[in-house]
Amino acid sequence: MLKVESLSYKIGNRTIINGVTISLRRGELLAITGANGAGKSTLISLLNGEKTAASGKIMLDGKSVQDYEPEELARKRATLSQHNAVNMAFSVEEIVMMGRYPYFTGKAREADQIAVSEAISVCGLTTFAERSYLKLSGGEQQRVQLARILAQLWDQPGGLLLLDEPIAGLDLLYQQQTLAIAKALTRKGFMVIAVLHELNLAAQYADRILMLKDGRRWKDGSPAEVLTALDIYSVFGLETEVVMSTKTLTPYIIAKEIRLAADEFNSMIVKEIPVKSQVI
Numbered sequence: 571m572l573k574v575e576s577l578s579y580k581i582g583n584r585t586i587i588n589g590v591t592i593s594l595r596r597g598e599l600l601a602i603t604g605a606n607g608a609g610k611s612t613l614i615s616l617l618n619g620e621k622t623a624a625s626g627k628i629m630l631d632g633k634s635v636q637d638y639e640p641e642e643l644a645r646k647r648a649t650l651s652q653h654n655a656v657n658m659a660f661s662v663e664e665i666v667m668m669g670r671y672p673y674f675t676g677k678a679r680e681a682d683q684i685a686v687s688e689a690i691s692v693c694g695l696t697t698f699a700e701r702s703y704l705k706l707s708g709g710e711q712q713r714v715q716l717a718r719i720l721a722q723l724w725d726q727p728g729g730l731l732l733l734d735e736p737i738a739g740l741d742l743l744y745q746q747q748t749l750a751i752a753k754a755l756t757r758k759g760f761m762v763i764a765v766l767h768e769l770n771l772a773a774q775y776a777d778r779i780l781m782l783k784d785g786r787r788w789k790d791g792s793p794a795e796v797l798t799a800l801d802i803y804s805v806f807g808l809e810t811e812v813v814m815s816t817k818t819l820t821p822y823i824i825a826k827e828i829r830l831a832a833d834e835f836n837s838m839i840v841k842e843i844p845v846k847s848q849v850i
């Protein structure tokens with residue numbers, strides 16, 4: 571179980587995350603959503619230990635994350651980040667094997683090889699295994715990174731997967747496939763937290779949604795509780811129509827088209843921005 575209590579984070583005088591509380595049980599998928607700059611990635615960085623909170627507590631399976639040995643934590647918690655800088659020509663298999671580094675020193679064991687090959691196949695990458703990571707498309711690289719973190723927690727049901735925009739840049743099939751994998755993992759007992767901008771996919775796959783606004787919890791609950799037209803307008807400033815699917819009982823969001831008349835468009839252009847002249 572993950573228990574996050576009153577987490578706050580500041581940069582200078584600005585509070586980026588303000589008293590966020592999360593409670594997540596094994597087998598649950600929580601989607602975090604909110605406008606650009608709301609603090610979603612910062613919250614993921616606090617949860618994965620990349621950033622340190624100014625105040626608050628993060629408890630994983632009854633123990634503060636600060637009290638874990640780094641390797642023990644790496645076997646319980648894995649993160650798919652938005653930015654994965656790889657500069658060397660590793661193969662797909664080698665990148666996925668990096669997920670197993672917390673388990674061995676020197677030579678990978680048979681269990682590590684199995685975890686890597688199974689994670690690769692779940693992510694539909696079997697035919698890519700030998701290819702150079704650097705020569706893959708952005709979406710393909712994203713799938714390799716997903717396979718890497720799956721390999722990391724492969725034999726650790728109950729582990730926590732933190733996914734920061736896991737479907738950004740993926741095609742229609744792999745968006746669904748990625749969230750289906752996340753959902754299937756929750757059925758095995760994993761906990762998943764995924765930052766998602768696509769509200770309809772969040773409604774389709776998440777058990778709960780945490781909506782953030784300006785670093786604070788705006789609302790937390792089932793997709794039907796959180797994704798109301800009023801809440802979406804309050805958080806994103808966008809008018810939508812929310813239709814309830816009678817089959818799945820999940821909300822479906824249809825954004826109202828924003829039509830800009832010529833004069834409205836022109837009024838958005840700020841004229842006479844002072845341009846710094848170059849002194850030669």
Ligand SMILES: Nc1ncnc2c1ncn2[C@@H]1O[C@H](COP(=O)(O)OP(=O)(O)OP(=O)(O)O)[C@@H](O)[C@H]1O
Nearest residue numbers: 581586604605606607608609610611612613765767
């Ligand atoms: N290093 C930094 N210095 C100053 N401000 C920062 C820094 N990193 C993040 N911020 C600010 O913190 C706020 C939250 O950023 P964060 O990346 O967490 O937002 P987000 O909700 O993930 O946004 P997006 O949907 O655009 O990815 C933003 O206003 C951002 O400008």
